[in-house]
Amino acid sequence: MNRILNSRFKPIVVNNMNKDIRKRINELKRKEEAPSGEVYQGLSLQVIETIAREFQISKREVEIAALENEVIPIKYHRNIGTIGIPGQRKLLKAKVAVIGAGGLGGSVIELLARMGVGRMVVVDGDTFAEDNLNRQLLCTEKNIRKSKVTAAVGRVGEINSAVEVTSHQAFLGAENVDSFITGCDVVIDALDNIPVRLILQEAARRLNLPLVHGAVAGFIGELMTIFPGDRGLGALFKPDQDIPPTGIETEIGTPTITPTFIAAGQVMEAVKIILRRGKPIRNRLRYFEVEEGKISEISLSTQP
Amino acid sequence: MSFEVGVNLYGIFRKYAKENKFKVEIDPGTSVEGLMRKLKIPKMIYMMVLVNQLKVQFDHPLSPGDEVHIFQPIGGG
Numbered sequence: 292m293n294r295i296l297n298s299r300f301k302p303i304v305v306n307n308m309n310k311d312i313r314k315r316i317n318e319l320k321r322k323e324e325a326p327s328g329e330v331y332q333g334l335s336l337q338v339i340e341t342i343a344r345e346f347q348i349s350k351r352e353v354e355i356a357a358l359e360n361e362v363i364p365i366k367y368h369r370n371i372g373t374i375g376i377p378g379q380r381k382l383l384k385a386k387v388a389v390i391g392a393g394g395l396g397g398s399v400i401e402l403l404a405r406m407g408v409g410r411m412v413v414v415d416g417d418t419f420a421e422d423n424l425n426r427q428l429l430c431t432e433k434n435i436r437k438s439k440v441t442a443a444v445g446r447v448g449e450i451n452s453a454v455e456v457t458s459h460q461a462f463l464g465a466e467n468v469d470s471f472i473t474g475c476d477v478v479i480d481a482l483d484n485i486p487v488r489l490i491l492q493e494a495a496r497r498l499n500l501p502l503v504h505g506a507v508a509g510f511i512g513e514l515m516t517i518f519p520g521d522r523g524l525g526a527l528f529k530p531d532q533d534i535p536p537t538g539i540e541t542e543i544g545t546p547t548i549t550p551t552f553i554a555a556g557q558v559m560e561a562v563k564i565i566l567r568r569g570k571p572i573r574n575r576l577r578y579f580e581v582e583e584g585k586i587s588e589i590s591l592s593t594q595p
Numbered sequence: 596m597s598f599e600v601g602v603n604l605y606g607i608f609r610k611y612a613k614e615n616k617f618k619v620e621i622d623p624g625t626s627v628e629g630l631m632r633k634l635k636i637p638k639m640i641y642m643m644v645l646v647n648q649l650k651v652q653f654d655h656p657l658s659p660g661d662e663v664h665i666f667q668p669i670g671g672g
Binding site: 506508526580 | 666667
């Protein structure tokens, strides 16, 4: 009986609360003028925080409720012209796993937070070293020898505190990968070695998740989106052959330009997947020669 | 009877030919390694060769019309 009562009354309570939240958003929204002269109803950072506190809900939930009522959190206004209010709502509801918080990962995390992707899982077992300073956005002179994921959580909080970050201070392996990526909408490969990438790809395939691969070396980078049925990195590295742990980056290093470039492409792929727009780069390795400004595509076999 | 294969070079391998994408005539039985010798492309530790979209070893024999892609594997993040 109780269960029946609960199931009957709970939605009413929630509905009333939703109504109250909507009402409060409408009370506190304010007219904003865009550079185009267009006037829109906006919600400031402070108001988002106030409403979250009043209703004991997360800032992300306030932002989703606002967008559902055509009120735009001001911080997202410059996204809306391109992805629309429904697009921003979808991003806020999405959950993206970023595996690795180094050169690629640091930039990926920064861009996901600014796009307003609502939930992030960040995995990295490493701490910063001085030779990370040349390229890793999260690395500063002050956090050398400190945890990369802690820096990621801090940075996201500074940029967009509505984003909910789950961090794991751990190196990814076959034994823990499922627990990190289960329940995510997209997985981003920001790893720094090839064997672990193959473990990640296998897990993403098994859990039916799209994976966005990126890798860098010198002024060269590569990008590919791998859907569960795709051959992906399996076309390049066969398990029965010797898989090199790393690529040419061990000899030529990685200046910051390349990871920033590839990370932007990876976030673009993630956004395309979440918003179901455009055509993901599948079954072809997009090969960026950044110094020359050349972008090539190397088609990969889809045959098993 | 010799035949043609397509060659596509990327990154540091571009310097071994005037064009990045071209056809080359080879003798029957020529392997990937033989093609590289003909083009004066050195064997490197970090090297990836795809023939018709699949990764092959250096001893892979080439067939008429094969498309060969030569680039460097990268793994940094």
